[in-house]
Structure formats: structure tokens, C-alpha cells
Amino acid sequence: MIDWAWIGSHLGEIAARTGEHVLLTVIALVVGFALSMLLAWLAWARPRSYGPITWTAGILYTIPSIALFALLVPFTGLSLLTAEIGLVSYTLLILIRNIVTGLQGTPPSVVEAGLGMGFSDREVLWRLRLPLAVPVVISGLRVAAVTTIGLVTVTALIGRGGLGVFILRGLQRAFTTEILVGTVVTVALALLVDSAFVLAERRLAPWVDRATVR
Amino acid sequence: MSGVFSDLIAYLADPNSWTGQDGIIARLSEHIGLSVLAVVLAVILALPPAMVLAHRRKGSVLAVGLVNVGRAVPTFGVIALALPLCLALGLGLGFWPTLIAMVVLAMPPIFTNTYTAVRQVDPAVVEAAEGMGFTGRQVMTGTELPLGMPVIWTAIRIASVQVVATATLGAIVGWGGLGRYVVDGFAQGNDVLVLLGGLLVALLAVATDLGFSATERLVLPPGATHRDRGELATAIGHG
Amino acid sequence: MTEGAPGHSSTAIRLEDVCKTYPGSAHPAVESLSLEIRAGEVMVLVGPSGCGKTTTLKMINRIIEPTSGRIWIEGTDALTTPPHVLRRGIGYVIQQVGLFPHRTVGENIATVPELLGWEEGAVKRRVAELAKLVGLDPELLGRYPAQLSGGQQQRVGVARALAADPPVLLMDEPFAAVDPIVRQRLQEELVSLQRRLRKTIVFVTHDLDEAILLADRMAVLNLGGKIEQLGTPAEILANPATPFVESFLGRERGLRRLSLLTVEEIDLEKGPVVGPGDGPSAAGQAMDRYGTDWVVVVEDGRLLGWKWGADLADEPHGFRASVAPSDTLRRALDVILTSHTQVAVVEEGGRYLGIIDAAAIGRALAG
Numbered sequence: 017m018i019d020w021a022w023i024g025s026h027l028g029e030i031a032a033r034t035g036e037h038v039l040l041t042v043i044a045l046v047v048g049f050a051l052s053m054l055l056a057w058l059a060w061a062r063p064r065s066y067g068p069i070t071w072t073a074g075i076l077y078t079i080p081s082i083a084l085f086a087l088l089v090p091f092t093g094l095s096l097l098t099a100e101i102g103l104v105s106y107t108l109l110i111l112i113r114n115i116v117t118g119l120q121g122t123p124p125s126v127v128e129a130g131l132g133m134g135f136s137d138r139e140v141l142w143r144l145r146l147p148l149a150v151p152v153v154i155s156g157l158r159v160a161a162v163t164t165i166g167l168v169t170v171t172a173l174i175g176r177g178g179l180g181v182f183i184l185r186g187l188q189r190a191f192t193t194e195i196l197v198g199t200v201v202t203v204a205l206a207l208l209v210d211s212a213f214v215l216a217e218r219r220l221a222p223w224v225d226r227a228t229v230r
Numbered sequence: 231m232s233g234v235f236s237d238l239i240a241y242l243a244d245p246n247s248w249t250g251q252d253g254i255i256a257r258l259s260e261h262i263g264l265s266v267l268a269v270v271l272a273v274i275l276a277l278p279p280a281m282v283l284a285h286r287r288k289g290s291v292l293a294v295g296l297v298n299v300g301r302a303v304p305t306f307g308v309i310a311l312a313l314p315l316c317l318a319l320g321l322g323l324g325f326w327p328t329l330i331a332m333v334v335l336a337m338p339p340i341f342t343n344t345y346t347a348v349r350q351v352d353p354a355v356v357e358a359a360e361g362m363g364f365t366g367r368q369v370m371t372g373t374e375l376p377l378g379m380p381v382i383w384t385a386i387r388i389a390s391v392q393v394v395a396t397a398t399l400g401a402i403v404g405w406g407g408l409g410r411y412v413v414d415g416f417a418q419g420n421d422v423l424v425l426l427g428g429l430l431v432a433l434l435a436v437a438t439d440l441g442f443s444a445t446e447r448l449v450l451p452p453g454a455t456h457r458d459r460g461e462l463a464t465a466i467g468h469g
Numbered sequence: 470m471t472e473g474a475p476g477h478s479s480t481a482i483r484l485e486d487v488c489k490t491y492p493g494s495a496h497p498a499v500e501s502l503s504l505e506i507r508a509g510e511v512m513v514l515v516g517p518s519g520c521g522k523t524t525t526l527k528m529i530n531r532i533i534e535p536t537s538g539r540i541w542i543e544g545t546d547a548l549t550t551p552p553h554v555l556r557r558g559i560g561y562v563i564q565q566v567g568l569f570p571h572r573t574v575g576e577n578i579a580t581v582p583e584l585l586g587w588e589e590g591a592v593k594r595r596v597a598e599l600a601k602l603v604g605l606d607p608e609l610l611g612r613y614p615a616q617l618s619g620g621q622q623q624r625v626g627v628a629r630a631l632a633a634d635p636p637v638l639l640m641d642e643p644f645a646a647v648d649p650i651v652r653q654r655l656q657e658e659l660v661s662l663q664r665r666l667r668k669t670i671v672f673v674t675h676d677l678d679e680a681i682l683l684a685d686r687m688a689v690l691n692l693g694g695k696i697e698q699l700g701t702p703a704e705i706l707a708n709p710a711t712p713f714v715e716s717f718l719g720r721e722r723g724l725r726r727l728s729l730l731t732v733e734e735i736d737l738e739k740g741p742v743v744g745p746g747d748g749p750s751a752a753g754q755a756m757d758r759y760g761t762d763w764v765v766v767v768e769d770g771r772l773l774g775w776k777w778g779a780d781l782a783d784e785p786h787g788f789r790a791s792v793a794p795s796d797t798l799r800r801a802l803d804v805i806l807t808s809h810t811q812v813a814v815v816e817e818g819g820r821y822l823g824i825i826d827a828a829a830i831g832r833a834l835a836g
Contacts, residue, residue: 075432075436078391078395078435078436079428079431079432080395080396080398080399080409082402082409082412083409083412083424083428083431086412086413086416086424087424089416090234090421125565125567127567128532128563128567129561129563129566129569129626130567130569131556132530132532132556132561132563133556133580133581133584133629133630134553134554134555134557134581134584135584136553139553147571148570159301162298162301162302163301165302165304166301166305166306169307170304170306170399172306173402180306183306183307186310187310187402187403190314192311195310195311196311198310199308202302202307203299203302203303203304203307206302206303207299207302210298223571223572225615
């Protein structure tokens with residue numbers, strides 16, 4: 017059923033496509049995170065804006081990926097920009113929500129104790145709220161990363177690279193092995209990244225009690 | 231740019247756009263039909279095992295891991311793999327691969343959230359029910375299910391919205407639905423069709439969400455607490 | 470010194486006509502409260518829920534901003550100093566503790582010294598010193614707060630508040646959230662800590678027994694922060710100023726007062742004392758005088774025991790109902806009531822000091 021010979025002879029391309037895939041993902045995450053931090057900070061400073069911001073992000077999230085990409089193409093062409101605009105849009109909802117939740121989730125007694133000890137409001141934000149928000153933010157990044165890795169496969173339809181190319185070609189040529197390679201390597205990559213984030217959270221937030229089932 | 235929008239309005243104004251095999255009504259019904267079927271199947275397949283496992287307090291590792299794995303699997307890949315499978319089984323292309331892929335997409339979050347919901351039912355209530363002589367099944371259906379309903383219903387709601395949105399991918403393997411407009415439009419360079427498809431799906435997804443909202447009161451038992459739905463949104467992958 | 474600062478040199482904190490009304494509320498939470506707290510004393514604010522005691526405490530360090538009034542702390546006008554500067558000189562301990570979850574115990578304690586720019590070595594030494602002071606195992610310094618028990622967490626809270634050696638400590642029902650056994654230990658440790666450190670402490674509690682135990686002076690507050698009575702626990706218990714105070718003190722006022730007095734503060738009876746070799750006539754005289762049928766055997770001031778008047782030839786029996794001069798009258802009463810003879814003997818280091826009975830205690834309360 018599986019054409020191992022084909023796999024063997026295409027290892028180089030598999031590696032290359034994986035590299036492309038990772039690059040597309042990383043760009044999306046970095047830009048998405050930066051944008052989300054900005055928007056979350058805005059929502060934090062002006063609570064009224066939180067509703068509209070999440071509403072917009074939510075709408076973007078609901079538009080199916082191929083539709084969004086297809087809609088952008090007439091304007092931005094079959095380019096990296098098109099792909100990234102789409103990919104970044106899908107990270108916004110989860111990241112913004114997680115960052116804001118993280119900031120709001122600081123226990124009030126901790127904030128009161130901090131103020132009582134002589135922290136200024138700014139010190140409370142930087143020393144207490146932000147560090148304590150790290151676990152939630154990493155959790156959001158983890159989900160965003162895995163989701164993005166899945167979405168990058170769809171960008172093959174608008175001419176970008178990544179492992180979706182195998183899926184598309186396999187479809188067009190009715191070659192199951194190729195589809196499998198595209199899918200399985202994507203899954204493996206996603207699981208690897210997922211684990212990496214779990215480890216990162218453990219290193220960056222050693223104080224979290226992990227005994228309770230989340 | 232405004233040209234596209236005025237063309238779209240013209241397209242919508244034309245009655246021919248609505249009727250016929252490729253008409254809006256036909257595509258819309260197709261899309262809704264498959265989505266409903268997929269969600270119903272996913273619930274049938276995922277809900278009972280999740281409830282039983284949670285009731286017996288086993289399998290927490292599976293439940294937690296399933297969502298992660300589910301999110302990691304690209305729906306595009308699943309649809310693509312379903313196609314040769316369906317061809318081999320003689321089910322043909324289009325409908326069946328899309329349906330299978332949508333069911334696979336919807337199952338993990340429904341499973342995991344049902345599991346969590348039942349697991350988190352106050353153990354004192356369960357103990358009281360068992361103490362009164364209810365059998366295991368009666369406890370599940372009479373106590374754990376109703377009390378877990380808010381979370382479960384929210385998971386079904388979000389899964390439905392996701393299925394509606396992702397079913398557009400079905401057009402790639404020859405299915406119809408609203409994705410047909412997107413794919414055909416893209417292939418023909420016809421922006422009006424692409425816009426039509428995208429907007430219709432988005433509207434349908436929002437309508438689905440609102441529809442669930444409206445019927446929520448009918449399904450939820452009075453007095454059950456309302457959990458934060460925000461967290462669940464992240465439970466589902468995007469295809 | 471700013472103008473209007475209190476003239477009494479030993480006043481650490483002064484509140485003058487302090488008011489707090491929350492916006493949208495018809496009644497003030499605290500209405501025109503004036504209070505002077507002396508340096509080195511433990512001032513306990515006690516009263517029923519909603520009386521404004523916590524609000525008052527939190528206005529001292531401006532966690533809650535007063536609507537009007539003036540506050541001086543150690544001679545400085547608290548309301549014109551920037552709040553965060555003010556608070557770095559005040560220790561603050563709250564019920565939920567509020568330990569920073571993401572920092573270790575040691576790092577938590579080091580917070581204010583680091584904030585003030587202390588040098589690293591000094592900070593480390595101070596943290597170790599404080600751990601010892603509050604009875605915290607040094608091994609816990611590297612752990613995270615979530616890994617500690619409730620009692621340990623509260624100790625860390627106290628250590629953290631004392632870290633920069635502030636002259637003033639504010640404590641808002643700090644021991645309310647731990648279980649009673651731990652609470653008692655923490656209270657006792659606070660008492661002994663205060664004996665060594667002599668900080669000015671303002672302590673809020675709704676628990677009257679805690680107030681009586683800890684306070685040098687206490688203020689009984691009614692709704693609106695109205696001070697119904699201000700004085701030492703003994704004064705208040707002996708002479709409640711208003712019906713409110715009387716009802717707040719509750720029915721066992723007398724017993725509570727007994728825990729504030731000690732045996733050595735009252736006049737002891739000599740008791741039916743005989744020497745080891747004394748005969749029936751000496752014994753008879755002693756027993757007649759005190760109305761007992763037994764005698765106390767003392768030799769050169771040392772207590773040997775007691776004997777039945779009818780069995781003088783026997784060896785003296787040991788006293789079970791015995792108290793020391795430093796014991797509270799409450800303890801003495803307990804011993805007396807559970808003894809066969811309804812009398813307790815007072816001794817210290819083997820030296821006989823006298824006997825005490827329930828009537829003597831009653832006289833002490835009335836006097």
C-alpha cells in the first residue's frame with residue numbers, strides 16, 4: 017500500500033518542505049503574538065475595546081481558511097503575504113483571549129499584598145500580573161502553534177510551500193503515499209511542537225501546581 | 231474593489247443564482263445537511279464512550295491527549311486521505327470523504343469536553359444519587375448528563391460552527407456545498423463567486439452559533455451553572 | 470516634622486476625624502474616627518462585621534483612600550506622601566496572605582529589601598534571620614508558596630512584612646484562615662515576637678479572645694467606625710462603658726477577666742499549716758481556723774504534702790491541685806473546681822506560698 021521507495025527517494029524534499037512549513041508557522045506566530053500583545057494591552061487599558069476586538073478576531077476565526085486565502089488572492093496575489101495574513105488572523109482570537117485572561121487572573125490578594133508592600137501600579141503589572149500570566153499565555157501559544165501548523169497545509173492551495181504540497185499533489189495524482197507523508201509529517205511536527213511548549217511552560221513557570229487535572 | 235461588491239449584489243439579485251443545481255439554495259441546503267449529519271454522528275460516536283469513561287473515572291490521559299492530537303491533525307490531510315479510502319470502498323468522491331473528515335474533526339472536542347463535564351460534576355451529587363439506589367446508567371443519564379449539559383452543549387455548539395466552516399474544504403475532493411463557489415471561483419478567477427462562498431459560509435457559521443444560543447434554554451436544566459465558553463473555543467482545530 | 474504633627478512624642482500613628490464613604494452609599498463606612506496609637510503598643514481594633522475596623526486599618530496605609538480627615542504616621546503626613554513610598558515603611562499582613570506564587574518563599578520575604586535597594590548579601594542575611602525569627606524551617610526558603618501549609622504560609626507573610634524592619638505593622642485578621650490549633654500557636658508566637666521587637670502593631674479581628682490575648686489596648690468599634698470604648702482589655706472587661714460594649718463582650722465576661730489576672734496578684738490565705746512533727750493539738754487548731762479536716766505539712770518553707778487530721782502518723786501525700794504564682798486565675802479556678810477539696814495549693818520551686826479557693830478568686834474579681 018505504501019510506496020516506501022518513493023519516500024526513500026524524496027527524503028530531501030520532505031525535509032525541505034518541512035523547513036518551509038516551519039518557517040511559515042514561525043512567522044505567523046511571531047507576528048500574531050506581537051499583534052495580540054498590542055491588542056490585548058489595548059483591551060487592558062481600555063476595557064471597552066475588548067468586546068469589539070474579540071468580536072472581530074472571532075469573525076476572522078470563523079471564516080474558513082480556504083475562503084479567506086481565496087479572498088485575499090485578488091488583492092495580495094499568490095504570495096507569502098497572503099498566506100501570512102490568513103495565518104496570523106487565525107492566531108489572534110486565541111492569543112488575545114489568553115493574554116487578557118492571564119492579566120485578569122492575578123489573584124486579588126496577591127495584588128493587594130503587592131500594593132501594601134509598596135509596589136506602584138506599574139510594578140504590580142510588570143512584577144506580578146505579567147509573570148503570573150506566563151502559563152496561560154504559553155498555553156495559548158501552544159494551541160495557536162498547533163493550529164497554525166495544520167492551517168499551513170491549506171496554503172498549498174494558493175501556491176505556497178510546506179507539507180500541504182504533498183497532500184495536494186497526492187490528491188491530484190491519486191497517490192495515497194504522498195498524501196500520507198504530507199499528513200503524517202504534519203501531525204508529527206505538530207505533536208513535537210506541542211511537547212516543546214509543554215516543556216517550555218515547565219521551565220518558565222516552575223511554580224505551577226500540575227497535579228490537578230486541567 | 232467596489233466593483234466586486236456591486237457585482238456580488240447583482241449576482242444575488244439575479245433569481246437564477248438561487249435556483250438550479252449550482253444555485254445558492256441548493257448549495258446551502260447541501261452544506262447544512264452534511265454539517266448536521268456530521269455533528270449528529272460525532273455526538274453519537276463520541277458522547278457515550280466519554281460519559282461512560284468519565285463516570286468510571288478512567289481514561290483521563292486519553293481525554294486530555296485526544297484534543298491535542300485532534301488539533302494536530304490537518305483536516306486538509308484527512309479529507310485527502312478519505313478520498314482514496316472512499317474510492318476503494320466504492321463510496322465515490324465528494325460527499326463521503328467530506329462527511330468522514332468532518333466527523334473526525336468534530337469528535338475529539340466533543341469527547342474531551344463531555345469527559346471533562348461529567349468528571350467535574352460534584353461528586354457529592356453523584357454519591358447521593360447512587361445512595362438512593364440509582365443504577366450506573368440512571369446516574370449517568372439522570373444526573374451526570376444534565377449537570378454536565380452546559381459544557382457539553384457548548385462543545386457541540388463550537389464543533390458545529392467549526393464543521394460548518396471547514397466543510398468548505400469538501401469542494402477540493404469534489405463535493406458541493408458552499409465551498410464549491412470558493413474553489414470554482416478561485417479556479418476561474420471569478421472573485422464574485424469566491425466572495426459569495428466565503429461570505430455565505432461566514433454568515434451560516436454565525437447563524438449556527440446564534441441558533442444554538444437561542445435553543446440553549448430548552449436544553450439546559452435550570453439551575454445548572456454556566457461555564458466560561460471562551461476556553462472551549464480553543465479546543466477545536468481549524469482545517 | 471510637618472505642621473499639625475502630634476505633640477506626644479510616643480504617638481506612632483494618629484488618625485484625626487477620618488471618614489470613608491463609598492460612592493453611591495448612603496451611610497459612611499467610617500465616620501469621623503479619631504485615634505492615637507502609641508509607639509510599641511499592640512492596638513487591636515475589634516468589633517462586629519461591618520463596623521469599619523478593616524476599612525480603618527486599610528486607610529492607614531491608603532489601600533483604601535480616606536474621603537476626609539488626616540493621618541500621621543511617625544510624624545509624617547500620610548496623605549501627602551506618595552502611597553507606595555509610605556507603604557515601604559509599613560508592614561502589611563492580610564488574611565489570605567497574598568504570597569507571590571511565582572517566587573520562592575525566600576524571594577517573597579526579600580521583596581521589600583530588594584525594592585529598597587539593599588545589597589544582595591544583606592538581603593540574604595536578613596531573610597535567614599527572619600526565617601529563624603518566625604520559626605520557619607530554612608529548608609522551606611527554596612520552595613514555592615503552594616507547597617507550604619496554611620500556618621507556614623502565614624509565617625512567611627509575617628516574615629515578609631517585617632523584612633525591611635518597618636516600625637509599624639498592620640495586620641488584618643491574619644490568623645482567621647488557619648485552623649484553631651495553628652491559630653493559637655501563631656498568636657502565642659506573635660506575643661513573644663512582639664516582646665522582642667516592640668513594633669507598633671495595629672491588629673484587626675472579630676474574635677474577642679484573640680483581642681484580649683494580643684492587645685495592649687483595644688478599641689471596640691460599632692457600625693460606622695464609632696469607637697465605643699478604648700482601653701486595656703482588663704479595663705474594658707471590668708467596666709464596659711456602654712450597653713453595646715457589654716453585649717459585645719458577651720456573657721462570660723467574668724471568666725475572660727480571670728484569664729488576665731494571675732495568682733500572684735491576689736492575697737493568698739496561709740492555710741492549715743503544721744510542721745512534720747506537730748501533734749493533734751496543733752493540727753486541730755489549724756484545721757479549726759480554716760474549717761478543713763486535713764493539714765498542710767511544711768518544713769522550713771518547703772512543701773512536704775498533706776495529711777488527714779485523723780491520720781497524722783501517716784506520711785504526707787502529694788498535692789495534685791497545685792498552681793504556680795504565674796498561672797492565670799482562670800487556670801487556678803479550673804484546678805480548684807476539679808480538686809477533691811475545692812482548694813489549690815500555691816507553690817513555686819517546692820516553696821510553699823499559700824492556698825487559694827474559689828471565694829478568694831471571687832473577691833479578686835469584685836475588688
